[in-house]
Amino acid sequence: MSLLEESMVSTVSFDVERVRRDFPVLQEQIRGKELVYLDNAATTQKPLKVADALQRYYTNENANIHRGVHLLSQQATSSYERARGTVGHFLNATEPEEIVFLRGATEAVNLVAHGYGRQHVGSGDEIIVSQMEHHSNIVPWQVLCEERGATLRVAPINDAGEILLEEYEELLSERTKIVAITHASNALGTVNPVRKMVNMAHKFGAVVLIDGAQGVPHMSVDVREIGCDFYVFSGHKLFAPTGIGVLYGKKPLLNAMPPWETGGGMIQRVSFEHGTTYADVPMRFEAGTPHIAGAIGLAAAIDYINSIGPKVIADYEDKLLRYVTEQLEEVDGIKLIGTAKEKVGVVSFIMDDAHPHDIGTILDTEGIAVRAGHHCAQPLMQFYNVPATVRASLAFYNTRAEMDALVTGIRKVQEVFK
Amino acid sequence: MSELRELYQEIILDHNKSPRNFGKLECVTTSQEGYNPLCGDHLYVHLRLEENRIEGVSFEGSGCAISKASASLMTVAIQGKSVAEAERLFEDFHSMVMADVAEPVDETKLGKMAIFSGVREFPMRVKCATLAWHAMKSAISGDENPVSTE
Numbered sequence: 429m430s431l432l433e434e435s436m437v438s439t440v441s442f443d444v445e446r447v448r449r450d451f452p453v454l455q456e457q458i459r460g461k462e463l464v465y466l467d468n469a470a471t472t473q474k475p476l477k478v479a480d481a482l483q484r485y486y487t488n489e490n491a492n493i494h495r496g497v498h499l500l501s502q503q504a505t506s507s508y509e510r511a512r513g514t515v516g517h518f519l520n521a522t523e524p525e526e527i528v529f530l531r532g533a534t535e536a537v538n539l540v541a542h543g544y545g546r547q548h549v550g551s552g553d554e555i556i557v558s559q560m561e562h563h564s565n566i567v568p569w570q571v572l573c574e575e576r577g578a579t580l581r582v583a584p585i586n587d588a589g590e591i592l593l594e595e596y597e598e599l600l601s602e603r604t605k606i607v608a609i610t611h612a613s614n615a616l617g618t619v620n621p622v623r624k625m626v627n628m629a630h631k632f633g634a635v636v637l638i639d640g641a642q643g644v645p646h647m648s649v650d651v652r653e654i655g656c657d658f659y660v661f662s663g664h665k666l667f668a669p670t671g672i673g674v675l676y677g678k679k680p681l682l683n684a685m686p687p688w689e690t691g692g693g694m695i696q697r698v699s700f701e702h703g704t705t706y707a708d709v710p711m712r713f714e715a716g717t718p719h720i721a722g723a724i725g726l727a728a729a730i731d732y733i734n735s736i737g738p739k740v741i742a743d744y745e746d747k748l749l750r751y752v753t754e755q756l757e758e759v760d761g762i763k764l765i766g767t768a769k770e771k772v773g774v775v776s777f778i779m780d781d782a783h784p785h786d787i788g789t790i791l792d793t794e795g796i797a798v799r800a801g802h803h804c805a806q807p808l809m810q811f812y813n814v815p816a817t818v819r820a821s822l823a824f825y826n827t828r829a830e831m832d833a834l835v836t837g838i839r840k841v842q843e844v845f846k
Numbered sequence: 847m848s849e850l851r852e853l854y855q856e857i858i859l860d861h862n863k864s865p866r867n868f869g870k871l872e873c874v875t876t877s878q879e880g881y882n883p884l885c886g887d888h889l890y891v892h893l894r895l896e897e898n899r900i901e902g903v904s905f906e907g908s909g910c911a912i913s914k915a916s917a918s919l920m921t922v923a924i925q926g927k928s929v930a931e932a933e934r935l936f937e938d939f940h941s942m943v944m945a946d947v948a949e950p951v952d953e954t955k956l957g958k959m960a961i962f963s964g965v966r967e968f969p970m971r972v973k974c975a976t977l978a979w980h981a982m983k984s985a986i987s988g989d990e991n992p993v994s995t996e
Contacts (some may be wrong), residue, residue: 784885
């Protein structure tokens with residue numbers, strides 16, 4: 429797309445009411461109130477286009493992929509592979525073969541820890557994560573370090589929830605084999621300067637995995653521009669079905685990785701006499717019948733996002749985030765957790781007199797769905813010295829009126845706990 | 847709003863704000879830790895048992911209003927009771943919060959604890975209401991491992 433075209437797209441006005449009609453659940457009543465869905469960082473709602481794609485596949489097109497000589501199987505295969513292409517294009521990967529379909533971001537991190545990690549991390553080596561990681565980008569590395577006698581180092585953050593780049597740079601050394609950093613924090617919303625961090629890590633020969641679970645839903649992602657070696661995300665946080673996720677890996681790195689799960693679909697040749705040889709990437713990592721419908725649904729979700737435009741989405745969400753942040757800052761007794769300059773649509777907060785769980789329940793009675801808890805980021809909660817926070821996380825179908833409803837709900841909490 | 851008032855009744859808010867028997871206890875004979883990793887409720891129940899009777903009880907820790915008020919009211923309810931009576935109260939309390947919303951609440955058995963029937967509208971909060979109770983029961987039976995209600 430030319431610059432001119434791009435600027436034209438981004439000036440197209442965004443009609444949130446029209447978009448909301450694509451998500452029937454948003455018209456539902458919860459406890460007699462209109463649903464205000466602000467738990468998008470946990471999972472997003474699905475547009476009709478995605479539900480339709482699943483329905484169509486299961487109703488009219490269902491067949492297993494690969495090796496089927498019949499037409500339906502060929503069609504399913506080409507839909508599945510077309511989905512791979514759609515994802516590759518979405519991330520600006522060099523080729524579709526760099527896209528591996530897995531269950532989700534968690535499985536993707538585990539695959540890299542297992543496949544790449546076991547080959548390259550040894551005794552005395554180091555892996556770097558950050559203080560703000562989700563458990564899914566901590567535990568696989570912890571386990572790997574324990575197994576290999578390596579050390580897990582933690583890049584520190586400041587009170588606003590931003591990684592301290594100088595400290596991060598100091599952690600890097602020849603011993604660093606892997607850096608695993610989130611693109612955007614699920615608990616704070618902080619967007620990390622991943623491109624810069626990748627460059628720094630590459631100077632020491634470390635490979636970098638970016639956890640994009642909260643990146644792809646909110647901004648346009650270009651893995652080649654970021655320069656990362658691996659990028660992972662989950663479909664269900666991107667308006668697609670659960671159970672489908674993506675590992676992007678640079679082709680030479682994927683090629684050098686041994687298989688993880690083994691079985692059908694990932695082999696070249698199996699013989700009792702001569703042993704087994706494995707398929708090329710990405711199929712080497714997709715043992716068994718994959719989540720065909722999930723991949724098709726994911727492609728439908730990406731087509732849907734592209735029809736709106738990731739840039740339009742990012743701009744709209746940013747305005748919404750600024751609005752709700754301002755509104756919340758005006759409420760006495762609220763403390764925002766995570767005030768980074770660069771953020772996606774996540775607002776985490778605590779209140780003086782009410783525990784996050786009580787706040788969550790009271791908001792629920794107003795039809796407002798938020799999350800209260802540690803957000804699978806306990807080390808981050810320990811850093812802020814809080815047991816939990818309330819988190820409202822946005823998507824492009826949220827409205828200013830919903831932000832107002834959140835603030836009104838919070839005032840109701842204060843009334844109960846006054 | 848009525849469900850909400852049902853859950854956050856004055857007495858619950860009061861015990862949340864000014865929990866009874868809060869803190870350390872003298873001459874503790876048994877203690878148990880209770881943790882709800884889901885929401886971070888974390889408390890300790892201390893008991894002084896003498897000849898199968900709860901001569902002293904206290905709790906400490908942090909958590910949501912439901913878990914704190916439940917712990918506080920529990921300490922009041924079981925103080926001076928026999929171990930068998932406390933265990934029976936646990937069973938009655940547990941059955942009440944786990945029961946269907948339509949199920950009538952037997953206030954003669956449960957006394958003040960009956961106000962927690964409101965959590966039945968909010969299944970996610972049942973674990974908050976029962977945390978201290980599980981810790982108490984586990985302390986009585988002398989379990990070594992902390993209880994978790996996840």
